Amino acid sequence: MIFAIEEINNSTKLLPGVRLGYQIFDTCASVLVATQVASQLSNGQDPVFYKVNNCSKSGVVMAAVGDSGSTPSISILRMIGSFKIPLVSHFATCACLSDKKQFPTFFRTIPSDHYQADAMAKLVKHFGWTWIGAVHSDSDYGNNGIASFLATALREGICVEYIESFYRTDPRNKIRIVADAIRRSTAIVVVAFTAAGDMKVLLEELKRQPPPPRQWIGSEGWITDPLLMSFSFCAGAIGVAIQQSVIPGLRNFLLDLSPSEVAASPVLTEFWEDTFNCSLTKNLY
CATH class of the missing domain: 3.40.50.2300 (Response regulator)
Incomplete structure (x- = not known):
């Protein structure tokens, strides 16, 4: 997601005149944590999401990406749906989420389990x-x-x-x-x-x-x-498996990350340690 957002922000064609900010949460496949995250999204965030030139400093969430699970997604929708905040999931496949009467603000990029x-x-x-x-x-x-x-x-x-x-x-x-x-x-x-x-x-x-x-x-x-x-x-x-594809530029993006950039992000740290079988720990001496 970080790679995709940077691609959009650096492009003059995808969303000209618009810069996207983001904040990543880990719901840990937990309904309770997902509900807490949804509450934070509904109540707004810190004044600044992503500080760059000409970037809006509004803390209003315009949309959410996730969750990977259907049940956490339903919990999130119960809260943010009332505020008309769209939720776009990459992996929530429950056919029940296709019910637009219950979940009018839910969208996904993966087919329904039907x-x-x-x-x-x-x-x-x-x-x-x-x-x-x-x-x-x-x-x-x-x-x-x-x-x-x-x-x-x-x-x-x-x-x-x-x-x-x-x-x-x-x-x-x-x-x-x-x-x-x-x-x-x-x-x-x-x-x-x-x-x-x-x-x-x-x-x-x-x-x-x-x-x-x-x-x-x-x-x-x-x-x-x-x-x-x-x-x-x-x-x-x-x-049944999900069709895989090659995302142009993603490999170089991941390989070009410096250890300091990775260590600054819990998401990237987990990815790096799993992919390269290493441990990123601070040198205390």
């Missing part, structure tokens, strides 16, 4: 799997996603042996119940409409006593996560 769920059901049908199990995140993303999937699956003649819901903060006993349902089932195909954080908790529980071979069908929330694909029993998992 299309993903339909594609997953047809994928299962394509391979001739008619007896499956289903697990999903107990969230707006998972609940709405699996409901859309099941509606299409039933029309395609697919039968479901079990449906289990869970959330990453559930007690371990609840996660164990979901894992045991997968281990004991006769269905060898498991459709998982989950967020990556939730799926990680489930896979770690399954790792304690790996189940018989299972064919995993995953939603875009977790299916391409390298960490989750490292679990041996996820070998051969298939699902």
Whole structure:
């Protein structure tokens, strides 16, 4: 986002005569934190966002970008929507957010889960799997996603042996119940409409006593996560992924950042340390 805003501000064609300021918040995938951020956005910010020549010094928020999760996005919209502040999400896919009566100021750059769920059901049908199990995140993303999937699956003649819901903060006993349902089932195909954080908790529980071979069908929330694909029993998992693209100039922007510029930003620090496997710490001597 920082790169994109700098591209816009340095361009004479994209938004001539306008300079954008910004402030980045981390909601930590938490509804509570998202609500606190929404409250701050609604009440205005510091007098100056981004101090450059000819930049407006107004603290009024004109729009928000995010959140990556559907449930936090809904929480944010409940607050800033009343002030007609648009929310543009890059990753909130819940079909429920398409309801313009409830969320008139919500926009996104990723398709609704209505299309993903339909594609997953047809994928299962394509391979001739008619007896499956289903697990999903107990969230707006998972609940709405699996409901859309099941509606299409039933029309395609697919039968479901079990449906289990869970959330990453559930007690371990609840996660164990979901894992045991997968281990004991006769269905060898498991459709998982989950967020990556939730799926990680489930896979770690399954790792304690790996189940018989299972064919995993995953939603875009977790299916391409390298960490989750490292679990041996996820070998051969298939699902729906987001199309990748090359952003001209982004690579050079990231490589040209100096250590001092990175250290000044918690966002860039986290990115650098993860990408280059290093630690940015201040020299105290």
